[in-house]
Amino acid sequence: MVLENTGNEIFNFVSEFLAGNAKNIVIVPHENPDGDAVGSSIGLAEILKNSGQNVCIISPNDYPDFLKWFSSEIEILVFEREKKRAKEYLEKADLLICVDFNDAKRAAKMEKEILGFSNLKLLIDHHPYPVNFCDYTVSEPKYSSTAELIFDFVGKIGFEKYLNHNSAEALYTGILTDTGSFSHNTARPNMFRVVSELMKFGINTDKIQSNIYHNFSSDRMKLLGYCLNEKMEVFPEFRSAVISITKAELEEFNFKPGDTEGFVNYPLSINNVVFSALFIEKEGFVKASFRSKGSFPANEFSGSHFNGGGHLNAAGGESKEDFDKTIELFKQLLSKYKHQLLETKI
Structure with missing residues (x-):
């Protein structure tokens, strides 16, 4: 050791x-x-x-x-x-x-x-x-x-x-x-x-x-299905994807702590996606999670724009902006990182 x-x-x-x-x-x-x-x-x-x-x-x-x-x-x-x-x-x-x-x-x-x-x-x-x-x-x-x-x-x-x-x-x-x-x-x-x-x-x-x-509630499984079908956006030109969930949507599926654990990883299963984000609306802020493949620095992205940090391929952060503005900011940032995302080797 x-x-x-x-x-x-x-x-x-x-x-x-x-x-x-x-x-x-x-x-x-x-x-x-x-x-x-x-x-x-x-x-x-x-x-x-x-x-x-x-x-x-x-x-x-x-x-x-x-x-x-x-x-x-x-x-x-x-x-x-x-x-x-x-x-x-x-x-x-x-x-x-x-x-x-x-x-x-x-x-x-x-x-x-x-x-x-x-x-x-x-x-x-x-x-x-x-x-x-x-x-x-x-x-x-x-x-x-x-x-x-x-x-x-x-x-x-x-x-x-x-x-x-x-x-x-x-x-x-x-x-x-x-x-x-x-x-x-x-x-x-x-x-x-x-x-x-x-x-x-x-x-x-x-x-x-x-x-x-293999120990989740049926509500959690329904929330996952809803997110993948209705709330996931994929941006092939940036090799990226995002899932966003509002407070109202969490309440609709009887959210309990831990129900969204791992959701941010699912978009990385898509062919040629190297960067994934999950945004969850909380009381007074928006919680952000980021995952990446290869050399793309999820921690630097989070630290620079979402008051966060973490590991190279797994990071978290938050935004004090309202929910819609936060999602829009993320989408706008992708073009700034386009070259880096396209060059990422996995």
């Missing part, structure tokens, strides 16, 4: 701190946590619990139903629903670990609590360009997922002996979802090594696949 950006002094300090000073630990994923955020949080929490720590996960908001099947019994508090209890845990915590995000703003309603936390803060993440808001940062953008990174981090601090079935199940889920069932971000052999090690704990990979990808 090679963690290029993290010095041994960090691993040594964390190992010593966990052995001596840390008894109460809080783990926080980003807002609207996906499979990697939830899997990484649960996987790390299980390992720390097995080492003798008191561990609680506090999620800024609720997470999707299709991520509520884990074997783990680690307590997960939803901050926006249980603020009093969450703040009590934070007040007692010796260590706060931020997982799978690189800026306190990504924790939304918990940003104030994270920045104001007075004890030790640790960041473990695989997104590029981390903001310096924690005392110690483990940032490794070459990793496929934060879950893969946590497996190696645990080894570096000498805690691999605390891995068990429940932690392996959660970390595998994080890798599975952030690679789209091993369809992207899989160029490094280390990811497959980690998966191989996790499978030695007897996890049921077929069951995990089914729980993640």
Whole structure:
């Protein structure tokens, strides 16, 4: 294992701190946590619990139903629903670990609590360009997922002996979802090594696949069909496509958190499409997701025009403009990037 950006002094300090000073630990994923955020949080929490720590996960908001099947019994508090209890845990915590995000703003309603936390803060993440808001940062953008990174981090601090079935199940889920069932971000052999090690704990990979990808409501499936048939626009001249969804349309299909997970990937299945965008109307802003193939930088596009960022081929952002203006802006920008889109090799 090679963690290029993290010095041994960090691993040594964390190992010593966990052995001596840390008894109460809080783990926080980003807002609207996906499979990697939830899997990484649960996987790390299980390992720390097995080492003798008191561990609680506090999620800024609720997470999707299709991520509520884990074997783990680690307590997960939803901050926006249980603020009093969450703040009590934070007040007692010796260590706060931020997982799978690189800026306190990504924790939304918990940003104030994270920045104001007075004890030790640790960041473990695989997104590029981390903001310096924690005392110690483990940032490794070459990793496929934060879950893969946590497996190696645990080894570096000498805690691999605390891995068990429940932690392996959660970390595998994080890798599975952030690679789209091993369809992207899989160029490094280390990811497959980690998966191989996790499978030695007897996890049921077929069951995990089914729980993640074959566990949706009929409303979600109808929403997907509607989006592909009615709301997807394809621009062959720019090798791009966009899906846009209004608040009213979400309500029509009884939207629940996580229902639009993965929608942005579908247009990339179209022949010769290398760039896909998904815009969802929220209260007061428009949420944006971007996916690309090859060398087209979805993160730079998002950062330059939609106040976002992320990975080369997977990024997010938002717009404060109204919904229609946001979609129109995206369409106008495609001509600016036409040469780059046409030159993208896949």
